Amino acid sequence: MHRGKQSIELTNPVYIIGHASVVGSKEGEGPLGKLFDMVGSDDMFGAESWEEAESTLQKDAVYLAVKKAGLNVEDLDLIYAGDLLGQSIASAFGIKEYAIPLMGVFGACSTCGETLLLGSMAVAGGFANKVACVTSSHFASAEKEFRYPLAYGSQRPLSATWTVTGSGAFVLASQQKNGGETEDQCDQQMNACKCGKPDAMIVGGTIGRVVDFGLKDSFNMGACMAPAAADTIFNHFQDFQRTPEDYDKIITGDLGNVGQKILIDLLREKGFDISQKHMDCGMEIFNPDKQDTHAGGSGCGCCASTLSALILRNIKEGEWKRVLFVPTGAWFSKTSYNEGKAVPAIAHAVVIEQV
């Protein structure tokens, strides 16, 4: 049901019954390296171009997520997919192999949150029984799309983020898994769980609006996106009459360390202190000191792979009971940038709880 100004509440929760992460070699060397389901030995993933490699990431992530849910791809009624490339080609060329109905989605790096909200609405509304949500990014295809040729070797300021090569896929359903193995085995083999217990559930969310603070620095996306994250989180608290205390973690997508400070400041001005609860996927996925990634990781694949590898694991293990997952996106394009436009942003919030 609709709740408050810009939120939805799922009176019957939607279960995440399978999920998977596939990442590149650099992400595999980072702090979360051992948690990902699949790490590429190089970043081409057997493909002939970076864009095709990104398509492969999505294809593999969906396949693994579906298998971990004890299903086959043909069991899916619908896939929501998105990426950062022009005309979302990573998604279209990746997902076409499966011949499953596709809803293409674009919300820049917030797309993971958007697909989860759309997928939840489709399941909760009874329009689909099994839905997959998948997003991806690839460092090299993103640099080609948005910035310079890699061979140019341009210097990056410290506020810049590093686009994650990765994809995360999530299978949503109104019912629990079909089961098979026991829950004991499940606890031992978290990454290949086939027991009847879903990994987590989505109980609501807040749909973001485009927020434009007039910032134009394409090497400081964190600052561009923090106002949008603050707007969505603030409106989420209003719509649900909650405070940061109601969450074990409030997790943004890819603000990085520059955006994090701004977000905390902006919400403090509005009366909410999230400093003890906040975590940013972009700050978890790399080790900036050792990996030269500056402000953190970014891209559609950053929060998606972190959600699968780290966040859902912690929720399933009971470490966190309720999390506000807030992917953040910056509306940045070569064309708008070259025409002198600012970088507006958006953030969508998803409430994920332990089952």
Place this chain on the structure above:
Amino acid sequence: MHRGKQSIELTNPVYIIGHASVVGSKEGEGPLGKLFDMVGSDDMFGAESWEEAESTLQKDAVYLAVKKAGLNVEDLDLIYAGDLLGQSIASAFGIKEYAIPLMGVFGACSTCGETLLLGSMAVAGGFANKVACVTSSHFASAEKEFRYPLAYGSQRPLSATWTVTGSGAFVLASQQKNGGETEDQCDQQMNACKCGKPDAMIVGGTIGRVVDFGLKDSFNMGACMAPAAADTIFNHFQDFQRTPEDYDKIITGDLGNVGQKILIDLLREKGFDISQKHMDCGMEIFNPDKQDTHAGGSGCGCCASTLSALILRNIKEGEWKRVLFVPTGAWFSKTSYNEGKAVPAIAHAVVIEQV
């Protein structure tokens, strides 16, 4: 509810309570010219760039649609928006002015159908009370995004389509209009109806999947998209156990005259003859003999503006009782094209009925 393999059925119909079209000067000179709500005197719409002009198209279309529904923009809970440009900048920069929650959507020229299906699911599922769906295209921004600089003056083969400069917006709700004026007045002033009767209703649809016939000709989008349209229409017939006889019109988005022939042939091979029922928005919007538009109009704005100006008018006037509206999209990007990829396509079908 979910129906068949890839369809949804709305047991409680979703009403289209307001809609509007805004187009450029060439479209205003075409056969539908007098039916559009607003025709620009030039194609810049007071903006400084073509992309900004396209954003203005969306902004104006939403404003007019909302007003014709007897509402204000603030009454909207949610907007689904999309366009053809990289990172959907026409939508983001256009819709940001309204500060309404935004779901960005990308399905190439099928996006109008995708937004209507997503919007219908949001309303029918009770997740939003009032939703706007808007899509746009602009001849000049599309040429810049996909083909050559306009000044290059390249020759176009006869199979090429002409990207429509236009936008169509639709306001969806579960309830009928608030009313005000009488139905008599409504009949006289079709374009400014304020009576209690909605313009039409959406009762279901079929979500398309990506279909790739391996065609690579960027100047023959009709041929690339026809197999996707055939796939969706065929599966629609299967899922609903219907035939062409159940529809007054089966209306594709922008196949043009080349794609039309292929679609009719493909469906005939599968046992359905739609030749007497088929209409294509791209073939309605221009006069190819006088306007040098070759195979027809195309773009996200083509079927959206035709739906508002022509199709919904005919439905409201009772000429057509039930229409299958099938926007078609081709997954074409500079990058995939330059890498030698084919042009996969998708089509989404929406069942629109007289109230």
